Amino acid sequence: MHHYSQPVQSGDVSSGNVHGIRATGVSKRFNSVDALSPVDITIARGEVVTLLGPSGCGKTTLLRMIAGLERPTSGTITIDGDSPESASRRKRFGLVPQSPALLPWRTVEANARLLQDINVGANPSSLPDVVELLDRVGLADFRDAYPHELSGGMQQRVGLVRAFALDAPYLLMDEPFAALDEITRADMRHLLATLSEPTNTGVLFVTHSLAEAVYLSDRVVVLSSRPGGVVGTVAVDLARPRVPQLEDDPAFFAIETTLRRLLYSGASAS
Amino acid sequence: MNRWRDSAALWATIGTIALLAIWEAFVRIRNVRKFVLLPPSEIASTFLETPGFYIDNIWVTARHLVIGLAIALIVSLTFGALLAAVRPLEHASQPLLVLILVTPWVAYISSIVLWLGRGTPSILFLVSFVTVPAFVYATVGGMRGADPAARELFASIDASRWEVLWRLRLPSALPSLFTAARFNVGLGLAAAYFAEGAALSTDGLGEAGRRAVAFNEGSILWTTILCTAALGILGQVAVLMLERWLLRWHASQRRTTR
Ligand SMILES: Nc1ncnc2c1ncn2[C@@H]1O[C@H](COP(=O)(O)OP(=O)(O)OP(=O)(O)O)[C@@H](O)[C@H]1O
Numbered sequence A: 001m002h003h004y005s006q007p008v009q010s011g012d013v014s015s016g017n018v019h020g021i022r023a024t025g026v027s028k029r030f031n032s033v034d035a036l037s038p039v040d041i042t043i044a045r046g047e048v049v050t051l052l053g054p055s056g057c058g059k060t061t062l063l064r065m066i067a068g069l070e071r072p073t074s075g076t077i078t079i080d081g082d083s084p085e086s087a088s089r090r091k092r093f094g095l096v097p098q099s100p101a102l103l104p105w106r107t108v109e110a111n112a113r114l115l116q117d118i119n120v121g122a123n124p125s126s127l128p129d130v131v132e133l134l135d136r137v138g139l140a141d142f143r144d145a146y147p148h149e150l151s152g153g154m155q156q157r158v159g160l161v162r163a164f165a166l167d168a169p170y171l172l173m174d175e176p177f178a179a180l181d182e183i184t185r186a187d188m189r190h191l192l193a194t195l196s197e198p199t200n201t202g203v204l205f206v207t208h209s210l211a212e213a214v215y216l217s218d219r220v221v222v223l224s225s226r227p228g229g230v231v232g233t234v235a236v237d238l239a240r241p242r243v244p245q246l247e248d249d250p251a252f253f254a255i256e257t258t259l260r261r262l263l264y265s266g267a268s269a270s
Numbered sequence B: 001m002n003r004w005r006d007s008a009a010l011w012a013t014i015g016t017i018a019l020l021a022i023w024e025a026f027v028r029i030r031n032v033r034k035f036v037l038l039p040p041s042e043i044a045s046t047f048l049e050t051p052g053f054y055i056d057n058i059w060v061t062a063r064h065l066v067i068g069l070a071i072a073l074i075v076s077l078t079f080g081a082l083l084a085a086v087r088p089l090e091h092a093s094q095p096l097l098v099l100i101l102v103t104p105w106v107a108y109i110s111s112i113v114l115w116l117g118r119g120t121p122s123i124l125f126l127v128s129f130v131t132v133p134a135f136v137y138a139t140v141g142g143m144r145g146a147d148p149a150a151r152e153l154f155a156s157i158d159a160s161r162w163e164v165l166w167r168l169r170l171p172s173a174l175p176s177l178f179t180a181a182r183f184n185v186g187l188g189l190a191a192a193y194f195a196e197g198a199a200l201s202t203d204g205l206g207e208a209g210r211r212a213v214a215f216n217e218g219s220i221l222w223t224t225i226l227c228t229a230a231l232g233i234l235g236q237v238a239v240l241m242l243e244r245w246l247l248r249w250h251a252s253q254r255r256t257t258r
């Protein structure tokens, strides 16, 4: 475990900056399957970085390695200079999985509190008010409901609140809206944008949706098909706060088109 | 409009009355011997002659059943949690569990009595022993079946083994544990009845039944049998009510609208 914290000194002192999530030359191989070619990626606090890539290119794998749920085959990952394992021990990640993964025996409020209730020793001194967060995502009236009484979109909103309630410096989101219909999806990205707006949180967001990528991100990293490698990185310099009208802006389309071209070139490359 | 058609209690009552009527009529018309089958009316009158005797024995057997099941549950949860965490151990324990399931108690009860002595210890041992496998399977299966995405969520903030067990795995195992409990109430009751008769105990429904057979008392035997059945139904209802309350979040407890 300890060799994870060592590369920090050699790799990052030269750049003079160990802050943020830094993945350097990270690759993954499962038995005989090359899931991910070596990639470099950084996410600073207060920055939203999106991973865009064809299905099976290793996006989930990369996210899971950053969260300390999987070991890289090669390369190093540091979180504010720390190993992923140590970062998860200190509750540095708010994870939003693809399925909401709500516990059916907990009410909405208890589910939203789940990450606060576990590994309590690592909680920050003050935690966000879950009730207030639920109110902000429009679930105030459903605090005592059980997950099976909610729609898919509402369940995913609870999943968002659960991650935000941790007040972690980094949010890792793996296609949280993939199972939702187009309209709910658009609502959800607006909601996510407002939720994360005033914070100093670094967000790694995985998606298949170009609109989602442009709307939410500061930077989009496009991966090629399996084994994924970085095809290109596109900066999204649209004004913040992001508002729904932005999606009609020509600049928005222009970035979307750039991303689509990159995505398709990466998909046909291998 | 469909209210009366959907009333489960109403139909269960009608079914019970019909069953008793057919039973009574069958025994009277065919003139069945007392020892083979007793009509419900005579069971009722036999019971009312000495209600204290039957209620005392129901109480004794109920205690054997509940304590035996509680021991089995504690053993199974501890053992099951261990097996769910260590796969080789699960494989290694299969022969033992299967052996307990398939070996007839009749075959080894005398050895148990010889080992643990007559009465309560042997009875409790048998009840727990035979109900452990179903509880263990339910624990292991339920704990393994915990939502993988939820497990990753727990791992992402380094939840301790204990937290994963208590907050995720155990609740995930509750539905299958209740299914096993319903099965085990019947199995445990049969084991308690049998062991009471065979362990040279001085009371309990099984012992009352054994004596009735020895003294050729058909009406006492059948009244004891029905008391045992009543205890079984009571046990099932108790499990069901506990399940309703503890699993109110679960799909099986959802009211479907038609
Ligand atoms: N635990 C595992 N064991 C073996 N192979 C795996 C495992 N996890 C992922 N893979 C393989 O690694 C590759 C990348 O998987 P990954 O889930 O990271 O893709 P993805 O980019 O998230 O795809 P999608 O967009 O469909 O979710 C796939 O070929 C997959 O089969």
Ligand SMILES: [Mg+2]
Binding pocket: A059, A060, A061, A174
């Ligand atoms: Mg994925």
